[in-house]
Amino acid sequence: MRHTLPIAPQFYVTAPQPCPYLEDRMERKLFTALQGEAAQRLNDGLSKQGFRxxxxxxxxxxxxxxxxxxxxRISVENFSPSKSQKRTWKRNEGLERRATSPWATDEQYELFREYLESRHASGGMADMDAFEFAAMVEETPIRTRVVEYTDRDTGELVAVCLTDVLDDGVSMVYSFFTPNRPRDSIGTYIILDHIQIARDAGLPHVYLGYWVPGSAKMGYKAAFSGLELYVNGDWEKMRDPADYEARRHPLSNDPIAEQVADISLPDGRPLRPSR
Structure with a gap:
């Protein structure tokens, strides 16, 4: 199914498939290609409108x-670590960060496989081979970094995050880490460190992907202060999580054509034709 407009880019909709977050739900995705000279501006612009x-x-x-x-996303200015997050930061002070160009390695893939087998053995990535992993890391037309975390004493690769650099923040595209340190809360630490990365670069936001009310998989994101959600075309400070339950109602979504028409291009022009 394709929705075209007289102005590029073109948007498409995937076929329905089982939702990975909420039982007895079907998901669809609205998507567009990211390519050409305008790819970076398109990524910057659509990330601000809820795209990943x-x-x-x-x-x-x-x-x-x-x-x-x-x-x-997390507002860096409004973030203040909780006592638990401060303990997580201290527990991982022996990790060393290294940011590189998007290039996949065998060591990364081995860690990726360990992570999937421990956390997401039946997920959509479970069958990803080394070539597909390399494509996930390397096939990017925009500013991307691979952020590696190694144990300073042993040299062991402990965690990896594929991170996009946007004009208003950093976007954590995908992260994975060793399952052998459950007490260290490494997933939380990676987010905390990306807040520091954004702060050091003078960038105001850390984009986390999607938060889903009612999904235990996404509950950890609500633990970060300064969290903002993209709701009805605007970013707002997160309220009580229960306030968002109504968005699971079947009548809470706009038709596809209206969603596409309300998207703005990187130069600020709306896709909706003028009347």
Missing amino acids: RSQNVLYRPSCADCAACLSA
Whole structure:
């Protein structure tokens, strides 16, 4: 199914498939290609409108039954670590960060496989081979870094995050880490460190992907202060999580054509034709 407009880019919708976050739900995604000289500006512009990148595609949930998936980001200025997060930071002070160009390695892939087998053995990435992993890391037309975390004493690769650099923040595209240190809360540490990366670079936001009310998989994101959600075309400070339950209602989503028409191009022009 394709929705075209007289102005590029073109947007498409995936076929319905089982939702990975909420039981008895079907998901669809609205997506567009990310390519050419304008790729970086398109990624910057659509990320501010709730889109996420996967290789050379930008997508946003566009389900017929609900609008529960909300793009989430942390305001660096408004973030203050909790006592638990301070302990997590201290527990991982022996890790060393290294940011490199997007290039996949065998060591990364081995860690990726360990992570999937421990956390997501039946997920959509479970069958990803080394070539597909390399494509996920390397096929990007925009500013991307691979952020590695190694044990300073042993040299062991402990965690990896594929990170996009946007004009208003850093976007954590995908992260994975060793399952052998469950007490260290390494996933939380990676987010905390990306807040520091953004702060050091003078960037105001850390984009986390989607938060879904009612999904235990996404509950950890609500633990970060300064969290903002993209709701009805604007970013707002997160309220009580229960306030967002209504977005799971079947009538809470706009038709696809209206969603596309309300998207703004990187130069600020709306896709909706003038009347």
